[in-house]
Amino acid sequence: MSKILEINNISKTFTNDDATNSKEVLTNVTFSVEENEMVVVFGPGQCGKTTLLNIIAGLEKPTTGDVKINCKEVTAPGPDRAVVFQNIMLFPWLTAYQNVEYSMKIRNFDKAERAKEAMKYLDLVGLNGFEQSYPVKLSGGMKQRVGIARAYCTKPDVMLMDEPFGALDAQTRYLMQDELLRISNTEKRTVVFITNNIEEALYVADRIIVMTDCPSTVMEEVIIDMPHPRERTDQKFLQLRKEISAMVNRRR
Ligand SMILES: Nc1ncnc2c1ncn2[C@@H]1O[C@H](COP(=O)(O)OP(=O)(O)OP(=O)(O)O)[C@@H](O)[C@H]1O
Numbered sequence: 285m286s287k288i289l290e291i292n293n294i295s296k297t298f299t300n301d302d303a304t305n306s307k308e309v310l311t312n313v314t315f316s317v318e319e320n321e322m323v324v325v326f327g328p329g330q331c332g333k334t335t336l337l338n339i340i341a342g343l344e345k346p347t348t349g350d351v352k353i354n355c356k357e358v359t360a361p362g363p364d365r366a367v368v369f370q371n372i373m374l375f376p377w378l379t380a381y382q383n384v385e386y387s388m389k390i391r392n393f394d395k396a397e398r399a400k401e402a403m404k405y406l407d408l409v410g411l412n413g414f415e416q417s418y419p420v421k422l423s424g425g426m427k428q429r430v431g432i433a434r435a436y437c438t439k440p441d442v443m444l445m446d447e448p449f450g451a452l453d454a455q456t457r458y459l460m461q462d463e464l465l466r467i468s469n470t471e472k473r474t475v476v477f478i479t480n481n482i483e484e485a486l487y488v489a490d491r492i493i494v495m496t497d498c499p500s501t502v503m504e505e506v507i508i509d510m511p512h513p514r515e516r517t518d519q520k521f522l523q524l525r526k527e528i529s530a531m532v533n534r535r536r
């Protein structure tokens with residue numbers, strides 16, 4: 285496997301306009317992600333997870349350190365990355381199909397390819413028959429599926445997911461975790477998945493990056509060597525859950 289994403293010594297301090305107030309959110313964050321790996325960044329609320337994701341996405345600049353994708357430094361958003369947000373933002377005036385197609389349009393895919401790929405990915409995420417539905421007619425889980433199709437269809441090198449299932453009810457959240465694993469199994473992708481839910485992290489991750497409280501840094505990397513489908517009540521699952529929770533509580 286080859287390294288596709290490198291996060292090198294990232295620190296981020298937010299300073300207000302007149303520089304009277306500043307807050308260090310991230311400090312010396314370093315880790316890397318291999319091709320086709322599902323890496324979960326797990327950390328407590330408000331520790332700086334979204335800030336880190338925004339830096340990887342190129343939406344925010346680090347104060348120090350750098351991010352490299354395929355050995356090239358990230359300086360702005362680019363087609364090699366796609367983001368799935370917690371509160372999925374779909375264009376309400378576009379159908380599910382048009383929302384997915386739009387992300388390819390702005391990346392200059394030609395019309396025939398857009399049509400073919402949009403249908404393929406809507407099918408892959410289980411939205412067959414809902415192509416012409418407007419977001420207002422879709423449930424929370426279905427909107428997330430559109431968001432995932434939209435991110436996948438542009439064929440990014442790295443998918444960035446910021447608590448994509450955080451706003452869903454528990455049942456739908458479990459279902460979407462299974463769906464994510466099914467989709468990633470059908471079409472391998474490199475994923476950085478952010479969550480503050482340890483069970484979700486253990487259920488989907490190849491590796492978990494455990495973050496400390498703010499100013500946040502990497503506390504530990506844990507390889508999750510359990511085959512899929514995982515059972516949330518398995519002894520090994522529960523043991524890891526206990527260990528990682530204890531790790532976080534010790535350092536808060
Ligand atoms: N643009 C900004 N300007 C100033 N402070 C900011 C800015 N963005 C984030 N912060 C602060 O940085 C800290 C971390 O925020 P961030 O949203 O990255 O954390 P998070 O781990 O994603 O939180 P949550 O668990 O709520 O999703 C917070 O205290 C937040 O107020």
Ligand SMILES: [Mg+2]
Nearest residue numbers: 333334335446
């Ligand atoms: Mg966040």
